[in-house]
Amino acid sequence: MIILKLGGSIITKKDYATPTLDNKNLARIAHEISESSYGKLIIVHGAGSFGHPFASKYGIGDEIKDDQDLWNKMLGFSITQHGVKELNGLVCEYLRIHGVLSVSIQPSSFMLTKNKRLYSASLDLIRKYLDLGFVPVIYGDVVLDLDESIKIAVLSGDQIVKYLAENLRPERVIMASDVDGIYNKNPKINPDAELLKVVTSNEQIELIKNNQTVDVTGGMSGKLTELLELANLGVESEIINANKFNIIKNALNGEKVTGTLIKKNI
Amino acid sequence: MIILKLGGSIITKKDYATPTLDNKNLARIAHEISESSYGKLIIVHGAGSFGHPFASKYGIGDEIKDDQDLWNKMLGFSITQHGVKELNGLVCEYLRIHGVLSVSIQPSSFMLTKNKRLYSASLDLIRKYLDLGFVPVIYGDVVLDLDESIKIAVLSGDQIVKYLAENLRPERVIMASDVDGIYNKNPKINPDAELLKVVTSNEQIELIKNNQTVDVTGGMSGKLTELLELANLGVESEIINANKFNIIKNALNGEKVTGTLIKKNI
Numbered sequence: 001m002i003i004l005k006l007g008g009s010i011i012t013k014k015d016y017a018t019p020t021l022d023n024k025n026l027a028r029i030a031h032e033i034s035e036s037s038y039g040k041l042i043i044v045h046g047a048g049s050f051g052h053p054f055a056s057k058y059g060i061g062d063e064i065k066d067d068q069d070l071w072n073k074m075l076g077f078s079i080t081q082h083g084v085k086e087l088n089g090l091v092c093e094y095l096r097i098h099g100v101l102s103v104s105i106q107p108s109s110f111m112l113t114k115n116k117r118l119y120s121a122s123l124d125l126i127r128k129y130l131d132l133g134f135v136p137v138i139y140g141d142v143v144l145d146l147d148e149s150i151k152i153a154v155l156s157g158d159q160i161v162k163y164l165a166e167n168l169r170p171e172r173v174i175m176a177s178d179v180d181g182i183y184n185k186n187p188k189i190n191p192d193a194e195l196l197k198v199v200t201s202n203e204q205i206e207l208i209k210n211n212q213t214v215d216v217t218g219g220m221s222g223k224l225t226e227l228l229e230l231a232n233l234g235v236e237s238e239i240i241n242a243n244k245f246n247i248i249k250n251a252l253n254g255e256k257v258t259g260t261l262i263k264k265n266i
Numbered sequence: 267m268i269i270l271k272l273g274g275s276i277i278t279k280k281d282y283a284t285p286t287l288d289n290k291n292l293a294r295i296a297h298e299i300s301e302s303s304y305g306k307l308i309i310v311h312g313a314g315s316f317g318h319p320f321a322s323k324y325g326i327g328d329e330i331k332d333d334q335d336l337w338n339k340m341l342g343f344s345i346t347q348h349g350v351k352e353l354n355g356l357v358c359e360y361l362r363i364h365g366v367l368s369v370s371i372q373p374s375s376f377m378l379t380k381n382k383r384l385y386s387a388s389l390d391l392i393r394k395y396l397d398l399g400f401v402p403v404i405y406g407d408v409v410l411d412l413d414e415s416i417k418i419a420v421l422s423g424d425q426i427v428k429y430l431a432e433n434l435r436p437e438r439v440i441m442a443s444d445v446d447g448i449y450n451k452n453p454k455i456n457p458d459a460e461l462l463k464v465v466t467s468n469e470q471i472e473l474i475k476n477n478q479t480v481d482v483t484g485g486m487s488g489k490l491t492e493l494l495e496l497a498n499l500g501v502e503s504e505i506i507n508a509n510k511f512n513i514i515k516n517a518l519n520g521e522k523v524t525g526t527l528i529k530k531n532i
Contacts, residue, residue, distance in 0.1 A: 071367075071399075074367050074398065074399065075367060077369070077400075078362050078367055078368055078369060078400075079362070081370060082355060082358060082359060082370070085351070085355060085370060089351060089352065089355070092348060096341070096348070101337075101340050102344055103343070103347060103374070104347060104374070104375075105372075105374075105375050106370070106371075106372040107375075108369070108370070108371075108391075109371050109372045109373075109375035109376050110375050110376040110388075110391065112391065112394070122376075122388075125374075125376065128378070128410050129410065132410070132417060133336075133337075133340065134340060134343075134344075144394050144398070151398060
């Protein structure tokens with residue numbers, strides 16, 4: 001089994017203020033997946049511009065101040081849920097058009113969080129879809145949260161990857177992003193920056209961070225935390241650059257590709 | 267709590283070969299719901315032209331002949347799931363635009379059937395959405411089936427209504443259709459046909475059916491079977507005509523409206 005995460009920055013125009021698909025990229029990636037010889041495959045995708053602008057505007061996951069604020073956040077929940085569902089529909093459709101038997105899985109229908117962390121979710125149906133030969137396509141979503149002070153939260157695709165990998169123990173976890181992986185320095189301003197082939201600890205990342213030259217802030221930092229936790233549970237993962245032609249296809253075919261491997265510190 | 271079923275014939279152009287919304291009807295109904303003083307409300311909707319043409323074309327729920335047939339049915343599953351999800355997105359959006367805090371609930375993410383009957387499904391999340399003040403919107407969908415000879419099945423909105431009502435015990439179950447209710451004769455060919463105010467048994471329906479003058483075939487017959495089973499479990503329901511202006515609004519406001527009540531035979 002392979003878990004393939006498609007970052008929101010890969011399949012959408014991430015920095016746009018309104019939902020905008022990167023349809024060229026999505027079509028190419030769907031084609032690469034269909035051309036590969038994957039066995040059991042789960043696809044997890046991010047929200048990009050179909051989710052973040054709404055979740056941020058309505059402060060989903062922030063503490064609820066009063067009833068009016070709750071109503072407003074619930075409205076934001078409804079809007080965000082709709083946006084990410086739209087993206088999921090597009091991803092499933094592109095995949096199917098290219099010959100991949102996609103099945104949509106909606107997190108907010110069966111998952112919930114506790115203080116923004118995925119609390120519990122039955123994976124029985126996902127297992128059954130896989131056994132039958134479907135490719136389940138699950139995604140970053142808004143969900144109910146058991147913490148009374150926030151009540152609703154954003155559940156990231158990265159958290160879902162970790163949960164699935166922890167419970168389903170795939171042979172490979174592939175994180176398709178828009179960078180080659182983790183560098184020892186920020187490659188945008190340092191021509192001598194080197195791609196790290198392996199990352200094994202938060203300390204290693206902190207060390208690089210302290211040099212203040214590497215871009216492991218925001219998305220990538222959160223992603224690394226999830227992946228290092230996963231590595232400590234015994235599941236390795238790799239960050240690859242999905243903008244590079246055929247790298248997803250080659251990875252799904254079992255080839256070793258350029259990227260950063262996140263593994264346990266032994 | 268009220269469970270409101272919106273028939274596929276009400277919100278879509280049901281007999282069209284391709285997915286076609288009845289946007290005028292849906293907008294009016296969304297407006298009526300928003301103007302009513304509902305408390306806890308669950309909306310269940312049918313698939314109409316967003317689901318039936320695909321489910322029928324691919325023979326979803328029919329016995330699987332061979333691997334090629336399975337692949338074909340799985341493709342049909344993927345296409346049908348996408349179609350009904352699209353409709354659900356539209357229903358949720360129309361409701362929200364009119365001020366109803368809709369939340370989409372996707373059956374194929376957490377429900378499955380056994381020999382085409384809903385087998386088991388946790389309703390914890392639906393309860394939580396209701397408690398918070400959301401209006402969950404769930405719908406007829408394709409799902410996995412535990413019967414190895416069919417593997418996938420259509421789960422009708424009517425079956426979902428029965429399951430929800432049986433487990434959540436709402437005060438009222440309102441089945442919004444495109445007819446006033448059940449008649450003693452087919453009203454289209456019998457000017458003296460009378461609307462039955464109450465139906466209490468299958469025998470009563472069989473008796474009318476044997477006269478061969480009443481249209482309780484197809485959709486309505488299946489619906490009645492579900493509702494009579496529900497009545498025997500102690501939950502009454504009523505069939506009303508959602509094409510009539512303000513009848514949904516009045517029903518949600520707790521008024522007695524024209525229709526047929528399905529109740530237990532005492």
